[in-house]
Amino acid sequence: MKQTVVLMLLLVLSVWVGAAGIKAQMAQFPAVKTAIEELVLANHILYDQNAVDGYGHISVRNPANPNTFFLARSIAPSSVQTDDIMEFDMTGTALNGDMRIPYGERFIHSSIYRNRPDVNSVVHGHAPAVLPFGLTGTSLKPVYHMSAFLGEGAPIFEISRYAKPDPDTDMFVGNSELGDALARTMGQGNFVLMRGHGYAAAADSIRKVVFRSVYAIQNAVIQTEALKMGQPRYLTAGEAARSQQTIEKTINRPWELWSQRVREH
């Protein structure tokens, strides 16, 4: 009983310390303040755009320290507020003495950040339209300019190849070894399918990774129907490269729309 009380006091203290650690950085670095406010908004947008449901998460690399990143504690994305943000290092360990429960799959984020210095934001989700691709070994390929970032097609992460000693896992990327295998499968791309689970998307900014998540799902919807209608003509490598360059200059346009929608709710 006494032990429980002590543990609870420690937890309350750690929440206060954890939140305080982040608040101090927000006060000191305007870029951190902007990043965390945008991260909260991005959580709500991803839910409103059906890119996540009660599960799924988005992180941002700390603009003041490339070796840490921000990610909410383990709650539904649509509920996330500034006070729910935690800070993690590149091994997925919580910083600032924060003892709140983190997402079990924070290693998706830490491993991609470690493997890809150009990536500043990562999304993980289970949108139903994307799942059939990983399940059937079908690559997600760009059907239009909006999802040109898919390039020559998204690779598929087969978790059982990396699980030791038993290939039967709980499907969760729950440690750095599995996270690193996932990051290696993604390689220098922007998107990776996870068989029997979902997907991870990466970009150099929050706004761009949200854009990519939304339009990867639209791509999945379109490609699924096109595959049943005939042989789809995907963007060529050249078309994809050029389309991506043009369209990704305009991502503030949908971002403004999506922000307005969640603010009005």
Place this chain on the structure above:
Amino acid sequence: MKQTVVLMLLLVLSVWVGAAGIKAQMAQFPAVKTAIEELVLANHILYDQNAVDGYGHISVRNPANPNTFFLARSIAPSSVQTDDIMEFDMTGTALNGDMRIPYGERFIHSSIYRNRPDVNSVVHGHAPAVLPFGLTGTSLKPVYHMSAFLGEGAPIFEISRYAKPDPDTDMFVGNSELGDALARTMGQGNFVLMRGHGYAAAADSIRKVVFRSVYAIQNAVIQTEALKMGQPRYLTAGEAARSQQTIEKTINRPWELWSQRVREH
């Protein structure tokens, strides 16, 4: 005329007595109060999540008496309030002298409770995404960790095999014999498809059975598309068992989200 008046008075009295019987238990047993409040909320959530429409129902075993269970009177789930809850015994007979009209298919619930002491909550619904499986003899199998509880695949209940003497029924599980046949088909699983009708789901708690209903439907949506795209790789028995253990620890996360949604409406 006189007879009608007497009957109406009896009905009013029975409503008053029926509701009183449940209110007394709620006052006496905090666990009953919690269960009934959660049952009302679960009705609203199932509607908001498109797991039921004007039809479908959810019940909970009485925490103070394992031989009875609570289930709303025959109204649309989204309208259910505390006063609409009735109590039934293991033969589907209403208790507390309650003469209100019950769901004709309360035997789905009573039979599963009788056959499965580990089950404390049951859902029955007709979600369109689930129907094609029963109609074509296709087992619903787990495509991802969220629906790992489907294990090695959901069995299909073929009502005409159990109807006597005529195999042509009205498709309703309207008595204990059909209920028992359904419960036997479900066996030790958590989900059973009902050909030409819908499905039933079971769990040890309200929150878990709501979670399973929502994600069984998502599984159906994903599996339907995957089957058209190629040969889906389902979770292995080992993956399903481990995934279920991990994911079902987190069911409070979507429950909080779904509760908030229906409270805000």
Place this chain on the structure above:
Amino acid sequence: MKQTVVLMLLLVLSVWVGAAGIKAQMAQFPAVKTAIEELVLANHILYDQNAVDGYGHISVRNPANPNTFFLARSIAPSSVQTDDIMEFDMTGTALNGDMRIPYGERFIHSSIYRNRPDVNSVVHGHAPAVLPFGLTGTSLKPVYHMSAFLGEGAPIFEISRYAKPDPDTDMFVGNSELGDALARTMGQGNFVLMRGHGYAAAADSIRKVVFRSVYAIQNAVIQTEALKMGQPRYLTAGEAARSQQTIEKTINRPWELWSQRVREH
């Protein structure tokens, strides 16, 4: 100019006279008042349930005069109010000196009422889920108890067979000859598919025809997917007859839900 003014005055007068004719009947016959109020509500429900969009219509036979029926003037169903209701005879001619613009396809209604004394309410709509059946010559057959009223399958009305002298029509059932051909195709059934156009549903009450419209569309959604998954097992003739009898006793349950939804908007 003078002529236009006279025409406009006549129109205003006719609206006043037309509405007055119906108001007098509502005052005299409680059953007419109930029918018209329910007809207005049914228009809103059909829109809310996606059974109609800006197009589509529902009528009710006059409870005080079996040789006339009520139907809104030519506006979107969701906008219909009591003052928009017109009265027609069995040839589709407006009564009460009403000169407002009627739906061009009121002959769907007049012809079904003339051919089927048991029918008291008719719906016509273009719900996308239903269209592929008529286009490909696929009968809509009952996949579950909810749509058991489809019996042994809905017939398909091929308008070009009845168009004289040229088989190429504007696809509209715009006169009594085409209306009668449609009614004959429907026969003693409750539902008829119209190739390249939509469907018509019939029942002995407004509530039942709304129920049938909603669940015929659900049936179409389910059957479409089941056909791609394998060979669906439809309800047998015996199952359909018994299911219909049981389920159609409960139609007030969804009606209450649907009414509440449109009242809250």
Place this chain on the structure above:
Amino acid sequence: MKQTVVLMLLLVLSVWVGAAGIKAQMAQFPAVKTAIEELVLANHILYDQNAVDGYGHISVRNPANPNTFFLARSIAPSSVQTDDIMEFDMTGTALNGDMRIPYGERFIHSSIYRNRPDVNSVVHGHAPAVLPFGLTGTSLKPVYHMSAFLGEGAPIFEISRYAKPDPDTDMFVGNSELGDALARTMGQGNFVLMRGHGYAAAADSIRKVVFRSVYAIQNAVIQTEALKMGQPRYLTAGEAARSQQTIEKTINRPWELWSQRVREH
């Protein structure tokens, strides 16, 4: 720094001058005022009806000057207000000294207006249901009277045929040469599919082009399912011509409904 300030002042001035140029025309010509107000409403309707998302645009030919047209600056359609409207000439050059950022694909509009004196309004969008047709070389053909304007089927614009010297473009119709090639592909029709991109629709009025956009998408949904169900029977050329004539007399009916929906938001 000084240069930036001068540029910003020039931009503010140009916005003021650009908006002033249009306001002067609205004050002078009632038809211009009506057209611009309807254009703003049409932007909101297209978003509400899922015909555009954060991308896509609609223009109207200047009723006071057939050699110019109105189109919003580069923002999401649902955000467009009167002050956001710009005026362009037939080469896609902004008029009235307006230096705000225009849509990169305004050449879709200028080229169709130049090639088609009968066209007064143009829509461009990326609705997912339409994409599989262009991707697989499947013509969009009229499945019912609502989309009879598709006539004998929509042509497909293959941008790589017109790109010089390299066939790999960024998929954008970003200059008059590509715009003219698109307009020639559309020919005297009302709709053109753009492979790997979306579609363009044309009509003699804003209301009609909105109607056609909404029902082309419905047609795509229906045709997609019908193609999987069997061999769809499309409208014959005669049926299409007659249906179009009848249905397009009624387009104010859905326009009123759609206007009311966006006004209530």
